[in-house]
Amino acid sequence: xxxxxxxxxxxxxxxxxxxxxxxxxxxxxxxxxxxxxxxxxxxxxxxxxxxxxxxxxxxxxxxxxxxxxxxxxxxxxxxxxxxxxxxxxxxxxxxxxxxxxxxxxxxxxxxxxxxxxxxxxxxxxxxxxxxxxxxxxxxxxxxxxxxxxxxxxxxxxxxxxxxxxxxxxxxxxxxxxxxxxxxxxxxxxxxxxxxxxxxxxxxxxxxxxxxxxxxxxxxxxxxxxxxxxxxxxxxxxxxxxxxxxxxxxxxxxxxxxxxxxxxxxxxxxxxxxxxxxxxxxxxxxxxxxxxxxxxxxxxxxxxxxxxxxxxxxxxxxxxxxxxxxxxxxxxxxxxxxxxxxxxxxxxxxxx
Amino acid sequence: xxxxxxxxxxxxxxxxxxxxxxxxxxxxxxxxxxxxxxxxxxxxxxxxxxxxxxxxxxxxxxxxxxxxxxxxxxxxxxxxxxxxxxxxxxxxxxxxxxxxxxxxxxxxxxxxxxxxxxxxxxxxxxxxxxxxxxxxxxxxxxxxxxxxxxxxxxxxxxxxxxxxxxxxxxxxxxxxxxxxxxxxxxxxxxxxxxxxxxxxxxxxxxxxxxxxxxxxxxxxxxxxxxxxxxxxxxxxxxxxxxxxxxxxxxxxxxxxxxxxxxxxxxxxxxxxxxxxxxxxxxxxxxxxxxxxxxxxxxxxxxxxxxxxxxxxxxxxxxxxxx
Numbered sequence: 001x002x003x004x005x006x007x008x009x010x011x012x013x014x015x016x017x018x019x020x021x022x023x024x025x026x027x028x029x030x031x032x033x034x035x036x037x038x039x040x041x042x043x044x045x046x047x048x049x050x051x052x053x054x055x056x057x058x059x060x061x062x063x064x065x066x067x068x069x070x071x072x073x074x075x076x077x078x079x080x081x082x083x084x085x086x087x088x089x090x091x092x093x094x095x096x097x098x099x100x101x102x103x104x105x106x107x108x109x110x111x112x113x114x115x116x117x118x119x120x121x122x123x124x125x126x127x128x129x130x131x132x133x134x135x136x137x138x139x140x141x142x143x144x145x146x147x148x149x150x151x152x153x154x155x156x157x158x159x160x161x162x163x164x165x166x167x168x169x170x171x172x173x174x175x176x177x178x179x180x181x182x183x184x185x186x187x188x189x190x191x192x193x194x195x196x197x198x199x200x201x202x203x204x205x206x207x208x209x210x211x212x213x214x215x216x217x218x219x220x221x222x223x224x225x226x227x228x229x230x231x232x233x234x235x236x237x238x239x240x241x242x243x244x245x246x247x248x249x250x251x252x253x254x255x256x257x258x259x260x261x262x263x264x265x266x267x268x269x270x271x272x273x274x275x276x277x278x279x280x281x282x283x284x285x286x287x288x289x290x291x292x293x294x295x296x297x298x299x300x301x302x303x304x305x306x307x308x309x310x311x312x313x314x315x316x317x318x319x320x321x322x323x324x325x326x327x328x329x330x331x332x333x334x335x336x337x338x339x340x341x342x343x344x345x346x347x348x349x350x351x
Numbered sequence: 352x353x354x355x356x357x358x359x360x361x362x363x364x365x366x367x368x369x370x371x372x373x374x375x376x377x378x379x380x381x382x383x384x385x386x387x388x389x390x391x392x393x394x395x396x397x398x399x400x401x402x403x404x405x406x407x408x409x410x411x412x413x414x415x416x417x418x419x420x421x422x423x424x425x426x427x428x429x430x431x432x433x434x435x436x437x438x439x440x441x442x443x444x445x446x447x448x449x450x451x452x453x454x455x456x457x458x459x460x461x462x463x464x465x466x467x468x469x470x471x472x473x474x475x476x477x478x479x480x481x482x483x484x485x486x487x488x489x490x491x492x493x494x495x496x497x498x499x500x501x502x503x504x505x506x507x508x509x510x511x512x513x514x515x516x517x518x519x520x521x522x523x524x525x526x527x528x529x530x531x532x533x534x535x536x537x538x539x540x541x542x543x544x545x546x547x548x549x550x551x552x553x554x555x556x557x558x559x560x561x562x563x564x565x566x567x568x569x570x571x572x573x574x575x576x577x578x579x580x581x582x583x584x585x586x587x588x589x590x591x592x593x594x595x596x597x598x599x600x601x602x603x604x605x606x607x608x609x610x611x612x613x614x615x616x617x618x619x620x621x622x623x624x625x626x627x628x629x630x631x632x633x634x635x636x637x638x639x640x641x642x643x644x645x646x647x648x649x650x651x652x653x654x655x656x657x658x659x660x661x662x663x664x665x666x667x668x669x670x671x672x673x
Contacts, residue, residue: 035439035442035443082628083628083632086633087632098632102625105625108618108621109618109621109622147631147635149438149439150385150438150442151632151635153385153439153442154588154627154631155627155628155631155632158623158625158626158627158628158631159624160624161578161620161621161624161627162620162621162624162625162628164620165618165620165621165624166618166621168620169618169621279576279577283447283450286443286446286447287447290440319458319461321457321461322454324450325450325451325454328450328451328454329451331443331447332433332447332448335433335436335440335443335444336432336433336436339436339440
């Protein structure tokens with residue numbers, strides 16, 4: 001039992017980082033009613049964006065974290081355009097975007113000469129940009145579609161595979177590490193013989209700050225009102241003159257930026273990055289948003305601390321190899337007993 | 352032809368295994384359930400057969416039977432509890448199931464040692480996995496003896512599923528997929544048929560797992576992770592979820608594709624992901640869509656006047672129109 005204070009502290013800072021991940025997850029679900037299974041891949045890419053900024057571009061940490069958040073946010077916006085938007089409305093710009101995406105992938109994965117590789121990659125990116133611009137400049141819906149509920153989930157699984165495989169190709173499958181001297185590592189001793197490393201304090205601080213910012217954004221700003229309006233009823237929001245397309249893009253940006261922040265912070269704290277790091281947190285994140293109630297941001301934050309604590313305690317007191325089994329047992333239990341989650345509004349229809 | 356088979360025998364083996372797996376997820380998808388538990392059931396089957404093969408002298412047939420039995424026994428109670436969930440929630444719960452199976456396989460020895468108290472016991476062999484001894488395959492009628500069981504298994508599955516497709520069960524399945532509430536008002540016991548589809552799918556996946564053991568020979572938990580579940584899903588998504596031919600086409604294409612696209616070997620996952628996305632976005636009903644293809648070869652016969660019994664009635668018809 002003398003380990004308990006230490007376990008609690010570990011549970012808190014890991015829970016805080018998990019909360020960032022899960023809040024972005026649940027935000028997208030709340031607005032669009034879709035589970036974005038590529039969220040874990042966005043998280044992984046966020047971590048690698050910061051890695052590139054720090055190791056290749058020699059940026060300081062304070063600049064790399066926001067850069068990674070912006071990068072991951074933009075990635076999430078493009079992801080929405082590729083994987084989810086065509087399932088809602090087929091537009092001519094969307095088709096152009098897809099053509100560009102295929103050219104880009106061809107450039108990235110093909111065994112071409114360096115010149116051709118860059119030409120293909122860059123022209124693919126340019127075509128994609130053209131597609132997005134076209135959608136904003138002159139949106140031409142070809143067809144509004146009604147696809148099965150499963151379609152977005154399956155499509156995001158495909159996107160996730162592509163993102164992970166690309167990261168594997170670019171950064172290799174092995175574990176990458178930040179330079180060790182990036183952050184002071186002398187731990188502080190707290191009452192109860194618990195220690196906390198400065199990096200863990202940083203994780204906790206940034207995570208809590210971002211949670212407050214997100215709360216203010218959702219609760220106080222015009223954008224937040226629009227997001228909540230669409231979550232309530234997209235049709236009504238549209239009738240009231242809300243630019244749904246723009247707000248959906250903003251939602252995805254927020255969601256991706258949060259995932260990116262979580263990726264950098266957890267990547268820093270454990271100092272290990274690999275292309276599959278998203279898978280693990282993906283499943284923990286799913287548990288969090290279900291325990292918290294799908295679409296409930298506050299619920300996700302609270303549930304993240306709960307799940308973080310459960311993981312840490314099961315490692316500390318039972319057996320580290322069964323950590324995830326406990327998380328999934330909790331997941332299935334909550335799904336069965338109260339599918340709307342602990343903090344979700346009771347809605348038996350949804351589940 | 353014999354040359355072609357012997358050169359590509361491993362691809363052919365994997366195509367056959369993947370066809371069985373594709374058919375297992377087809378059963379649930381055709382009933383409107385997105386279950387990602389098939390990789391987990393495959394793991395159950397593979398571990399059962401591998402343990403039978405390494406610890407006893409029993410033949411593969413016994414391993415297969417036990418694997419199917421065990422898969423069914425696990426799927427029944429699990430299905431009963433999770434099939435109350437819909438759509439995304441069901442997918443997540445079954446995803447969790449797959450992970451729990453993997454973690455149990457990874458740490459199975461710890462559990463067994465804890466129960467029996469025997470510290471030296473090795474059954475699951477943790478992350479290294481169970482390795483089956485290599486026996487050079489005997490050729491029977493031009494195919495190795497490891498291929499025949501899967502081929503026969505696939506043929507049996509196709510026969511069963513084709514029969515089911517044309518039966519009352521197939522129509523009930525489609526009714527539940529298209530509109531669950533409407534199906535329920537027609538007096539269909541939705542829960543029972545969903546459970547049936549889930550358990551059948553689980554049994555098929557467990558059997559496929561068991562039959563895959565002589566071919567993969569190393570059974571370790573990494574073979575049955577989330578990405579395996581996704582691969583299986585991709586077979587059905589590409590091929591189509593409304594007809595049993597769909598997953599066969601999908602599995603064949605996606606398994607042979609890496610062989611065809613050898614220059615992309617390293618990044619074949621990108622192509623896999625791309626195919627899943629393109630198929631679900633631009634071809635949401637898959638390559639094999641009876642509504643689309645059926646229209647082609649049935650169009651003309653439908654337009655012909657129906658054959659009516661007796662000449663009198665045929666003559667009577669035009670008068671009725673006048």
